[in-house]
Amino acid sequence: MAKITLENLGHSYMPNPQAPSDWALKQLNLDWDDGGAYALLGPSGCGKTTLLSIISGLLTPSAGRVLFDGQDVTHLPPDQRHIAQVFQFPVVYDTMTVYDNLAFPLRNRHVPEADVDRRVREIAEMIDLTHMLKKRAAGLTADGKQKISLGRGLVRSDVNVIMFDEPLTVIDPHLKWLLRSKLKELHQRLKITMIYVTHDQTEALTFADRVVVMNLGEVVQVGTPVELFERPQHTFVGHFIGSPGMNVLPCTIREGKAFFDGTAVPTATESSLDAVSGRTEIGVRPEFVNFADKGVPVRVTKVSDAGRFRIVETRAGEAVIKLLVNEGEGIPADDAHLAFAQSHTQVYRDGWIVA
Amino acid sequence: MTLELKNVGLRFGAETHIFPTDLKLEDGSFNILLGTTLAGKTTLMKLMAGLEKPTSGEVWFAGKNVTGVSVRRRNVSMVYQQFINYPNLSVYENIASPLKVGGTPDIIIKQRVSTMAELLKLTPMLDRRPSELSGGQQQRTALARALVKDADLVLLDEPLANLDFKLREELRDELPKLFADRDCIVVYATTEPTEALLFGGNTACLFEGRISQFGPTGDLYRKPRDIISAEVFSDPPMNAAGIEKKGNTFHLGTKARWDAAGELSGLADGTYTLGIRPHHVSPVSRGEQPVAVDGRVIVAELSGSESVIHFNMDGSTWVSQSHGIHPFEVGSQARLYADMSKAMIFDGNGRRVSA
Amino acid sequence: MNKTINNAAWIFVIPVVALVAFNAIIPLMTVVNYSVQETFGDNVFFWHGVGWFQDVLESRRFHDSLLRQLGFTFTILFIEVPLGVAIALAMPRKGPWVSVCLVLMALPLLIPWNVVGAMWNIFALPDIGLLGRGLNALGFDYNFTRQPGDAWFTLIAMDVWHWTSLVVLLAYAGLVSIPDAYYQAAKIDGAKPLAIFRFIQLPKLKRVLTIAVLLRFMDSFMIYTEPFVLTGGGPGNSTTLLSIDLVKIALGQFDLGPAAAMSLIYFLIILLLSWIFYTLMMRNEAQ
Numbered sequence: 003m004a005k006i007t008l009e010n011l012g013h014s015y016m017p018n019p020q021a022p023s024d025w026a027l028k029q030l031n032l033d034w035d036d037g038g039a040y041a042l043l044g045p046s047g048c049g050k051t052t053l054l055s056i057i058s059g060l061l062t063p064s065a066g067r068v069l070f071d072g073q074d075v076t077h078l079p080p081d082q083r084h085i086a087q088v089f090q091f092p093v094v095y096d097t098m099t100v101y102d103n104l105a106f107p108l109r110n111r112h113v114p115e116a117d118v119d120r121r122v123r124e125i126a127e128m129i130d131l132t133h134m135l136k137k138r139a140a141g142l143t144a145d146g147k148q149k150i151s152l153g154r155g156l157v158r159s160d161v162n163v164i165m166f167d168e169p170l171t172v173i174d175p176h177l178k179w180l181l182r183s184k185l186k187e188l189h190q191r192l193k194i195t196m197i198y199v200t201h202d203q204t205e206a207l208t209f210a211d212r213v214v215v216m217n218l219g220e221v222v223q224v225g226t227p228v229e230l231f232e233r234p235q236h237t238f239v240g241h242f243i244g245s246p247g248m249n250v251l252p253c254t255i256r257e258g259k260a261f262f263d264g265t266a267v268p269t270a271t272e273s274s275l276d277a278v279s280g281r282t283e284i285g286v287r288p289e290f291v292n293f294a295d296k297g298v299p300v301r302v303t304k305v306s307d308a309g310r311f312r313i314v315e316t317r318a319g320e321a322v323i324k325l326l327v328n329e330g331e332g333i334p335a336d337d338a339h340l341a342f343a344q345s346h347t348q349v350y351r352d353g354w355i356v357a
Numbered sequence: 358m359t360l361e362l363k364n365v366g367l368r369f370g371a372e373t374h375i376f377p378t379d380l381k382l383e384d385g386s387f388n389i390l391l392g393t394t395l396a397g398k399t400t401l402m403k404l405m406a407g408l409e410k411p412t413s414g415e416v417w418f419a420g421k422n423v424t425g426v427s428v429r430r431r432n433v434s435m436v437y438q439q440f441i442n443y444p445n446l447s448v449y450e451n452i453a454s455p456l457k458v459g460g461t462p463d464i465i466i467k468q469r470v471s472t473m474a475e476l477l478k479l480t481p482m483l484d485r486r487p488s489e490l491s492g493g494q495q496q497r498t499a500l501a502r503a504l505v506k507d508a509d510l511v512l513l514d515e516p517l518a519n520l521d522f523k524l525r526e527e528l529r530d531e532l533p534k535l536f537a538d539r540d541c542i543v544v545y546a547t548t549e550p551t552e553a554l555l556f557g558g559n560t561a562c563l564f565e566g567r568i569s570q571f572g573p574t575g576d577l578y579r580k581p582r583d584i585i586s587a588e589v590f591s592d593p594p595m596n597a598a599g600i601e602k603k604g605n606t607f608h609l610g611t612k613a614r615w616d617a618a619g620e621l622s623g624l625a626d627g628t629y630t631l632g633i634r635p636h637h638v639s640p641v642s643r644g645e646q647p648v649a650v651d652g653r654v655i656v657a658e659l660s661g662s663e664s665v666i667h668f669n670m671d672g673s674t675w676v677s678q679s680h681g682i683h684p685f686e687v688g689s690q691a692r693l694y695a696d697m698s699k700a701m702i703f704d705g706n707g708r709r710v711s712a
Numbered sequence: 713m714n715k716t717i718n719n720a721a722w723i724f725v726i727p728v729v730a731l732v733a734f735n736a737i738i739p740l741m742t743v744v745n746y747s748v749q750e751t752f753g754d755n756v757f758f759w760h761g762v763g764w765f766q767d768v769l770e771s772r773r774f775h776d777s778l779l780r781q782l783g784f785t786f787t788i789l790f791i792e793v794p795l796g797v798a799i800a801l802a803m804p805r806k807g808p809w810v811s812v813c814l815v816l817m818a819l820p821l822l823i824p825w826n827v828v829g830a831m832w833n834i835f836a837l838p839d840i841g842l843l844g845r846g847l848n849a850l851g852f853d854y855n856f857t858r859q860p861g862d863a864w865f866t867l868i869a870m871d872v873w874h875w876t877s878l879v880v881l882l883a884y885a886g887l888v889s890i891p892d893a894y895y896q897a898a899k900i901d902g903a904k905p906l907a908i909f910r911f912i913q914l915p916k917l918k919r920v921l922t923i924a925v926l927l928r929f930m931d932s933f934m935i936y937t938e939p940f941v942l943t944g945g946g947p948g949n950s951t952t953l954l955s956i957d958l959v960k961i962a963l964g965q966f967d968l969g970p971a972a973a974m975s976l977i978y979f980l981i982i983l984l985l986s987w988i989f990y991t992l993m994m995r996n997e998a999q
Binding site: 005045046047062140174175176179180182183186190191202203204207208209226227228231232242243244245246247289306307308309310313344354 | 394512523548575662
């Protein structure tokens with residue numbers, strides 16, 4: 003178990019990086035506390051897998067240091083860092099049984115066979131593989147194989163951190179729920195540091211205590227799921243987290259108030275808006291938009307049924323505003339007015355939140 | 358122009374891949390095949406396209422028996438989960454390829470390709486090779502190629518499965534618009550119930566090579582004919598438990614009981630299966646007929662805006678999905694409320710008996 | 713799975729079937745015909761039953777060349793397969809050297825068989841050949857035209873030089889198709905290179921190695937041109953492999969009956985051994 007510190011970390015796949023876009027990972031400082039459940043969330047190519055590989059030691063960073071409990075491990079190979087990793091596509095040793103797969107990391111480290119046996123059985127019990135121990139690993143389904151990959155990390159008592167690289171990619175939706183809650187359950191029981199890399203906000207938010215949102219090689223925001231949901235620091239976070247994402251609407255500032263499409267919109271911003279210049283926008287999540295008697299005039303253009311709720315798409319001039327309406331509640335046919343919950347309406351300047 | 362499967366089945370030796378199926382798809386309709394991996398979605402699509410010849414039954418298209426007619430002589434296009442494009446052709450040539458084969462004059466090809474590219478936001482990439490595109494753009498190219506030739510039947514086999522969460526959302530929004538004024542039958546295979554709901558149209562629930570039900574998507578979700586359709590069409594998985602009706606009261610486990618309301622009061626005494634979707638089980642008492650259910654918390658997943666609580670209810674795992682943040686300690690006893698007015702009740706044969 | 717059953721396809725297959733029948737089955741039937749008859753020339757034949765088969769199977773000469781053949785085939789398999797895998801493992805996986813290595817490896821495969829035989833014959837000559845003179849200069853008494861041991865050594869060295877590349881190319885193709893994640897997982901699990909080979913590379917190579925072993929087995933069992941050019945089966949009969957012996961009987965002595973019987977036995981041996989190899993190597997696949 004260890005606290006992981008990333009110090010001035012940067013990485014480029016080019017030999018002589020010049021422009022900022024040459025860097026897959028830009029200057030980055032982060033602390034990962036011991037025993038936390040973290041998610042690294044971002045779109046393809048945002049640098050999250052690069053960052054994961056640097057922490058695990060599969061990749062040496064072009065700049066900066068990786069510290070485990072204050073000790074520099076930047077140049078240590080993976081097996082000396084005491085980490086475990088579960089990959090996107092299940093990796094199992096085909097010729098071995100499930101038991102031998104789980105025992106493999108221990109046997110490589112010359113653990114006495116009696117301890118291996120005890121540990122393997124204990125972990126198999128946790129991940130519900132006890133009845134399959136004698137089966138050949140190659141014969142298991144994708145979710146079973148992912149459990150083996152996870153189990154190979156759990157058997158080791160010296161593991162500092164378990165890392166997951168989009169582990170549910172090849173798993174069917176109804177099994178995703180089971181496997182994901184299993185991970186969460188194991189984390190709460192074992193309190194091992196876990197880092198979960200994904201592009202799927204639902205997976206990130208439900209799994210992690212703290213989520214690191216990345217875009218274009220940079221960390222945009224680090225926060226609890228609630229913070230990311232209720233107070234996105236950047237419009238990118240607002241858009242990327244939530245389904246559908248946050249409504250981002252162009253606004254003008256007059257007399258200390260934000261106006262959208264000619265209508266004054268009360269916002270949660272406490273400081274005076276007078277000094278705000280640059281490109282200004284209002285951000286409000288579909289969850290915090292309601293139909294009202296007065297407010298922003300809109301036209302209802304589309305209603306999609308999501309089962310539990312409906313996603314209503316409305317238009318105000320060029321802008322599209324989405325809102326969620328619960329099962330059983332009414333939706334106006336055509337013209338309507340929208341009200342934004344003030345405490346959840348933020349003003350953004352050049353993409354960043356105005357405090 | 359309709360596509361009709363009459364008693365179509367597919368067997369390989371002793372193995373049945375598709376049980377005899379009757380299905381009628383109307384002109385201009387958007388149809389979803391919903392089922393897990395290996396449920397038979399792809400096989401059924403191949404039968405529709407003529408890529409596979411049924412071992413029993415007939416395929417009729419536009420009033421003609423087309424059983425055994427090669428896919429080449431039928432106006433069908435298909436998009437797969439993998440991004441399949443010609444790697445050595447430009448995006449333009451890729452999109453134009455189905456028209457070139459058909460001997461369309463160049464001037465018309467040019468016109469149609471540019472319309473398609475505009476619709477799918479590919480205009481700036483027309484000169485690039487597929488390998489220089491992002492995953493989303495590659496799949497857009499494959500879609501454009503499938504749509505450019507005005508096919509009578511468009512088959513989409515999990516086309517969004519390999520895309521990032523946000524890209525998936527974006528394309529899911531655009532897809533129905535592409536077909537809005539087209540005269541073709543669309544069939545879309547997916548493993549995700551939410552995706553089916555958002556598309557609307559008609560849905561066929563597929564389970565182990567059988568269509569358990571076919572009809573308008575919303576109806577199927579709210580009024581499944583049997584427990585199989587209800588389970589296929591539920592994400593997270595539907596909570597289920599055996600219940601007993603004695604007199605005018607339903608009994609669940611030892612403690613939970615509630616009155617049989619409305620037409621359910623006419624139900625004969627005996628044992629039934631209760632099915633209730635996770636969003637109708639909540640940590641707070643709400644709805645028309647909330648009934649307390651107790652269980653031991655397995656894990657609580659708290660995303661930014663909702664809580665997913667997995668708990669053990671009399672030996673079976675139940676899930677509650679609710680708005681807001683409701684923290685629960687792992688292993689603690691919890692009381693949740695199931696809104697029984699929303700529950701589905703199935704008889705011994707799995708058929709739904711509740712309204 | 714997922715194959716369309718289309719009876720019309722048979723129509724397209726018929727010409728091929730006819731062709732195969734013409735150039736494979738008819739000659740084979742001729743051989744079968746010869747193998748059960750005796751002739752004294754003038755195209756007059758007498759029924760001889762299984763007599764030739766008995767003679768061949770009981771003959772010392774056949775036993776000897778069969779043993780030599782088996783010895784040759786298994787020796788080159790034991791050398792070429794591990795050596796081929798070892799070279800494939802040592803080759804770079806990416807970078808500019810990949811194509812250089814691949815071309816170098818493919819070179820021996822592009823040389824016609826009789827040229828290989830002639831090349832090695834000259835190469836190994838004790839008086840002028842680089843190999844022959846070199847070995848003698850190093851103090852070895854080497855003469856492949858006179859000493860059976862030396863002839864065997866040269867024959868095997870030639871085959872290894874010519875055909876190891878095939879195993880290398882197949883194994884290399886198998887190796888590059890293993891996803892990186894497997895190596896990374898193994899590193900994290902603390903597996904040493906030997907364990908990585910044993911538990912990842914070897915299992916993933918199994919299919920291509922099965923093909924490599926089968927190809928090398930069949931080819932080497934039927935080898936004719938190279939040893940014929942190199943040693944002509946000598947000195948004495950010491951490198952007379954089955955195919956060389958067969959040609960001697962059929963064309964040298966014109967004993968058509970025994971030659972035909974021997975051909976059939978030869979053919980059945982190859983078929984049988986190939987089947988055994990294949991079943992043994994694929995046995996675990998079914999599980």
